[in-house]
Structure formats: structure tokens, C-alpha cells
Amino acid sequence: MLSEAEEIILKDQLQSSNASFYVKFIGFIEVETAFHNLKELPKKRIAICNGCASLIAQAANLILKNSIDPETKRLIGDGEPECINNEIELIITNKIIRLSNFSNKKFSKKIEIPNASFAMFVGNTLENGFVFIGKEKTKKTMKRFCFLLQSQENPDNILSAFDVAFS
Secondary structure, eight states: OOOOHHHHHHHHHHHOOOOOEEEEEEEEOOOOOOOGGOSSSHHHHHHHHHHHHHHHHHHHSOOOOOOOHHHHHHHOOOOEEEEEEEEEEEOOSSSSEEOTTTTTTEEEEEEEEGGGGEEEEEEETSSTEEEEEEEEETTTEEEEEEEEEEOSSSSHHHHHHHHHHHH
């Protein structure tokens, strides 16, 4: 975790430029349940994120198949994970989160910060794995997705950048 002084410096950097990380984009899955509708928010939010990470990592054949708690699966919904398994550049600013293919610089995903709500470490599911929740416009509606990414090392600095961007 960052000290208060380091957070201020990082916040200034995010406002003037961005934080850029090279990570593996494992995949994503739609999440049907809005977090603001949850009772026991912290506990359920963590369960949903861990459940999404497990479903995506299983679909990508990175972990063994295991069952997800039925209540957690109900909260996630019936969507199927989409596997990407590509090295990407993750760019976090105080305005957007951008996932782009660094070989051709095409955007894979672009999430505006007001449409992103949460990021967390999921290292018990996937080594150096982390997720974030964000909404994307698909056709005419906004849909909520959980994105699973993997860093080559402990993603604490990436999660700190998310925390600063969300604040």
C-alpha cells in the first residue's frame, strides 16, 4: 500500500498523464447484479469478483474446473466468459481505464472512470491476478463486466493506481 504522500503524488500523475502497466488480459464476463443492490456489500462484492475470476480462469484453462457457490453464480448471471489471453497495455488515468494491444495499439476496451467501480487482487484464484468491474456500452445498453488480468509480479502498484483513479 502507498503512503499518503505517495498517493498524492500518484493522483497528481494520473491527473497530468497516466499510469501504464504491461499485463496479460485473461478475459471478461458480464455481471448481471448491480453492486448498489447488494445487501452485505463488501462480502458479496468480494464473492462476485472471486467467482468471476474463477469462471474466466477456468474457461481460459489456467486453473482446474471447480464449482462456484450457487448464490454467487446467481449474482454473476448466466453469461459465458470471453477469453482474450493477450499481453496488453493497461492504462489508468483519472478519466479512463484503457486496455490496448501494444503490438498494434488498437483499443480492446475503454472504460470511463465513472463507469468503473471496484478493483481487487484475486491471487488465491490466479497468481498475480486482479479484477476490476466496469460498465461498457454494448449496442444500446450499458452492461457491467468483470475483467480479469494478470501481472508478472504482485499487482499492488496497479491496484493503488485504481484506488487513486477511483478517488
